[in-house]
Amino acid sequence: MRKGFLTLATVGVLAAGGTAACGPGSAEAGGGDRKPKIGVILPDSRTSARWEGADRRYLEAAFRAAGVDYTIQNAQGDKSSFSTIADGMLTAGVTALMIVNLDSGTGRAVLDRARSQGVATIDYDRLTLGGSAEYYVSFDNKAVGRLQGEGLSRCLADQGAEHPVVAFLNGSPTDNNATELKAGYNSVLGPKFTSGTYVRGPDQPVPDWDNAQAGVLFEQMLTRTEGRIDGVLAANDGLGNAAISVLKKNKLNGKVPVTGQDADVQGLRNILAGDQCMTVYKAIRKEADAAAALAVSLANGVRRDTGQTVRDPESGRDVPAVLLEPKAIYQENVKDVVADGYVSRDRLCTDPYAELCAAAGIS
Template structure:
C-alpha cells in the first residue's frame, strides 16, 4: 500500500505494549479445559455471489497471513446457506479450532455460532460485519458510515455533472439482515436526506435487496423503472454487484451512461463500468489491510495473547462496546482507477482485457 492511501483508525494495534496474556475462557484461544491445544484458526466467509471480494481477495490474503505466521488455518465459504454456516462452525470447533473468525449471514445465526464457540473456549472475531448482540472479542471492518457518505457525495457530484434539476434518486440498498447495509444507508442518507428535505432532489423508490442478490436487484430495479415510468435520474446502489444489475437494466433501455450509478468494492466489473461511463464511482476498501488487521488479532489469540486496538464500536442492540479496528475507505472515480490497480487489489489485465483495452488506454492505463 502506498503511504497515506489507507490509514488505521485504531492507532497502536500492533504496539508491543498492547499485548497481554489471556486467561479467561473467551480469550484463551490456545487452551481448552486447562489443556494446551495447537493453534488453529477457522474462518467462515459468507458467499461468493454477493461480491467477488470474498473468494478473490479475503481468502487469499487471510491464508497468506496465516501461512506466513506458521499457524494452521481452515477457510470455508457458507455460500449463503445459514444451515451450512452453522455446520461449518460446528465442524471447525470439533476439529480443534482455537480461534473462529466469521462474516455472518445474519446476526441470529452469527450470534448462535459465536456463543457455541465461546462455550468451547474458542476465541472469536467478527470480520467485516458486526454480529448484533454477539459475543465476538474483536470486530474488524471499515468505517461503514464513511463508505455510505462517500457514495452519497459521489452521486451528488455526478448528478451535478449531468446538470439535472431536481433529480429523482432511487436506492438499491444492501441486505436487510446485514448491519453493514444499515450503516451504509445511514451514511448516504446523511448526505442525500438534506437535499430531499430542501427539495433539491426528489426521493424515488427505496428498496433493500435480500442477501445482496444481484439477480433480484435487477428485477427490483426494472420494477422501479416501470413504477416511475423511467423517471429516475440517479441510482444509489450499495455495492458494485447491485450497481451492475441496475446498469444491465439501463443498457436494455438504452439509458446507461445517462443515469449515474454508485457502487462499492472496486471490483473489476465496477471499475470497467466506471471506465465505460456507465457507473459514476465506487468505494475502494483495501481488503489486504482489513485481512492483515484481522489476521494479526487472530494469530495473537491463537497464541494465547490479546492485542489492544485503542478503539471500540458500540453494539446498537446489546449496548456492548466491542474492541474494534476500523479502516478508512476511498472514493474511486474514473481518474482514480489506476490507484486501485497500483495497490495490487486488481490487476490491469482483469480491468483492461478485451473491449476495455481502448478505454484503459484513453484513461492513461496503457
C-alpha cells in the same frame, strides 16, 4: 464509536506485540494446551467477488506468513451450512474463529457455541448484533455510505439534472453493514431531499444482497416511475451492475449515475465505460492483515488493545474494533486500485477495455 481510525502502524503492533492479556484460549484462561489453529467462515461467492477473490487470498497469505495452522471455508449463502461448518471447525479444535455472518441470528448462535468451548472469536467485516465476538474488524461503513452519497451528488451535478429523482438499492436488511451504509449516505442526501433539491424515488433493500433480485427490483422501479430515475444509490458494485444491466436494456446507461462499493473488476469496468459514476475502494489486504494479526494472537491465547470500540446497537456492548478508511474511486483514479495491487491490469484491461484503461492512465 470511539473517534479516530486505527493506524496501519498500530495494526503492525497487533501483529508483532503491543498490549496483551490472556485470552479464552490461553492456559491461564482455562484453554489448556491446545495447538493454535484458526477457522474462518466466509459468507458466499455470489453477492460479491471479494470474498473468494480477495479476502481468502489475503487471509491465507497472512496465516502462512505467521506459520499458523488454519482452515477457510465458504458457507455459500446457506445458513444451515454456515452452522455445520462452524461445528466442524470447533470439533476439529480451532482455538480462534473468525466469521462473516449471513445474519445476526445465525452468527450469534455460532459465536455463543464457540465462546462456551473457550474458543476466541472475531467478527470480520460484519458486526453480529447481540453477538459475543471479542473483536470486530472492518471498514467504517458509515464513512463508505457518506462517500457514496457525495459521489452520487457530484455525478448528478455533472449531469446537470434539475430536481433529480434518486432511487435506492440498499443492501440486505439482515446485514448491519447495510444499515450503517444507509445512515452514511442519508446523512449526505437527506438534506437535499428535505430542501427539495432532490426528489426521493423508490427505496428498497435487496434481500441477501442478491444481484438477480436487484435487477428485478430495479426494473420494477423504472416501470413504476415511467423511466423517471435520474440517479441510483446502489449499495455495492453487484447491485449497481444489476441496475446498469436494466439501464442498458432501456438505452439509459451512462445517462443515469450509479454508485457502488468494493471496486470489483466489473464495477471498475463500468466506471471506465462511463456506465457507473463511482465505487468505494476498501483495501481488503489491510482489513485481512489486521484481522489475521488479531486471530493469530487470540489463537495463542493473547489479546491485543486496538484502541477503538464500536457500540453494538442491540446489546449496548462496546466491542473492541479495528476500523479502516475507505476511498472513493472515480474514472480519474481507477488506476489507484490497480497500483495498490487489488486488481491486476491484465485482468481489468482485456478487450474491449484496453483503450479505456490507456485513456485512464492504467499502464
